Amino acid sequence: MDNRPIGIFDSGVGGLTVMREVMEQLPYENIIYLGDTARIPYGSKSDQTIKKYANQCSSFLMSKDVKTIVIACNTASSIALENVQNNFDLPVLGVIDPGARSAAQVTENKKIGVIGTIATINSNAYQQKIMEYLYDAEVIGIPCPLFVPIVEEGWEYSNIAELTAEKYLDELIEHEVDTLVLGCTHYPILRYTIRKVVGQNVKLVNPAFETARDLKRLLEENNMLNEHFDKARYEYYASDAPERLRRIGGNFLKKEIDNLYEIAIDKL
Amino acid sequence: MDNRPIGIFDSGVGGLTVMREVMEQLPYENIIYLGDTARIPYGSKSDQTIKKYANQCSSFLMSKDVKTIVIACNTASSIALENVQNNFDLPVLGVIDPGARSAAQVTENKKIGVIGTIATINSNAYQQKIMEYLYDAEVIGIPCPLFVPIVEEGWEYSNIAELTAEKYLDELIEHEVDTLVLGCTHYPILRYTIRKVVGQNVKLVNPAFETARDLKRLLEENNMLNEHFDKARYEYYASDAPERLRRIGGNFLKKEIDNLYEIAIDKL
Structure with missing residues (x-):
């Protein structure tokens, strides 16, 4: 059993639809969400830059002691998944x-x-x-x-x-x-x-649904589920404009966004 | 009289509406257009970064020996106009x-x-x-x-x-x-x-119309109009995806975009 949180990151608010599916399918798991809103969109950046950003986001989530990382961003999943998997010693999933x-x-x-x-x-x-x-x-x-x-x-x-x-x-x-x-x-x-x-x-x-299903299977097969059946704790981090994430993100999550913090991602 | 071209830059294709107005009001002026498409949008960047980008775009235009610079980007005009005016020894106009x-x-x-x-x-x-x-x-x-x-x-x-x-x-x-x-x-x-x-x-x-009018007045008052009443020459530069600028930009300019080149703006 593993009581550490799941880490999810995206370039913005979109990844909250992935978080939503994870919350539904794994209701007892704690989750840390990072929206790299300061550097959105990733889609127009070079491969090298996207890899750098994905690794910085992953480092931040690692600093929060996560047990897995979900790259909830299509661009970062397609460009940087393998790179992040090689650089960090934990299971990393993409959405593609x-x-x-x-x-x-x-x-x-x-x-x-x-x-x-x-x-x-x-x-x-x-x-x-x-x-x-x-x-x-x-x-x-x-x-x-x-x-x-x-x-x-x-x-x-x-x-x-x-x-x-x-x-x-x-x-x-x-x-x-x-x-x-x-x-x-x-x-x-x-x-x-x-x-x-x-x-x-x-x-x-x-x-988003399929990724949450893969994540559930991964945690089950590796005996990594949270053993505490308490109310799960959710934390949100944004690298810019957290209020925008709160306002728009609520519609993605169908839930109020509390525990929201702003971080300086490029200072990490 | 001054036969050098006018330089115009924007973060993307939008500034072509400004170029369009300049072409109409100053039909004999040669124009160099730079779309910094690699780094669009400027609007989500920090002030410091926007100033850096605006100065890089201006340096590129200077390397093409322009006589004036028009910042045809609302974000860069509001954040970086004064900074560019201080750094370069030529008239610089914004759109705001x-x-x-x-x-x-x-x-x-x-x-x-x-x-x-x-x-x-x-x-x-x-x-x-x-x-x-x-x-x-x-x-x-x-x-x-x-x-x-x-x-x-x-x-x-x-x-x-x-x-x-x-x-x-x-x-x-x-x-x-x-x-x-x-x-x-x-x-x-x-x-x-x-x-x-x-x-x-x-x-x-x-x-866009008002900016072109200000530009015309500036060139007239400072005796900087092009004295050659030939067919004006237009050149276009994009820092990424020039074909997209050609395709979308044609609709902005109501004119075919020839003489289009890709440049590596962050290598300057």
Whole structure:
């Protein structure tokens, strides 16, 4: 048994959808969340810089004595996962592999759509990983740059959200994909709107859910679950603008954000 | 007379709306444009970092032997203008002051709206500058984070753009502002949609237009106009993803972008 907290980091608030899934599937686990809001977005940075940032975030979480690290950021997961795994002596999970594996498992017609930020779609990270699991999959990536600001405005149920989803997802519907990967941590907030647009026959894959499931299995198999069935403790750290994380993040977490602290990430 | 080019820089493609106005008002002037696309957005960076970036961009333009520099970026104009003016021995203009001055001049009821990115509105740069010109103005700032991705998608005439503009501008209409400052370089692209929403009685102030007018006056008064009435030469530099600047920027400039080069801005 291992009573230390789980560490989760992202470049901003998006990773709170991953934290939300971890809270649901592992309700007795303490969690430390770090949003590197000072340096968001990672997507436009060089590989070298992203690796440096991911290692700094991991070092910070290590200083809080975490037992595992979840990289809840698509960009950092695709660029820096292996590097962080090599540099730190604890299990480290990313969000790309669980999402890609699930998509490859659930598709029937092997036509899979992936939606994400411009950076994530251009990186081809999901597309490549899916084809590692299912070599003859046809994977179509569509960048949806309006989705993040729509979610951050809290407009996920608006007619603007629905019209935007129709515009972005039309091509995927025409290609008859039967599976759609929500390849950005913000997008699960939009899943009801996306569901409305793509219809009931398309399977939505939420990498946040799949990552939490992998994490649960990892902790169980390695006998690392928290043995105390008390109320779990959650702590939040932001490298800039903590109040924005509190305000926007509450909608991601469906829960008040207390125990929130600002840190100087580049001073670590 | 001075035949050297004018230098313009921005953190991305947005400054091309400023270049567009300069091209219209000063059709015989050669222009060098730099989009620091590798480090966009400036709005989330520290003051110190923004000053460093603005000075690096200015140094690059100086290496191209420009006669003036226009900081066509709201963030850099508000944070770094004075610093760049002190460090370089040539006239340097920003976009905040011309926009704020014009708003203070044209308002009749002294109720002025300013729209911009979250960073620009939170910085209060336009609000403060307007009140320097008109101390008893009532200035209301509204951040419009969806406008930039709407413009970058080329959706400026869509129903999504119109619904979004209604949502953002409703409060300004209720407050009966008679003047609206388009405080983000992307927003002039949306001016027809914004006009439709706010009606004919609200004066739209485009800082890009006002800045070009100030620049023209400066060159005339200092006898710095180009004496060759040939076809002007335009050169474009991007610190990352030049093809994206070419693709999106064409819509800003209403003109093909040739003579486009990629540079390593942090190696300068």
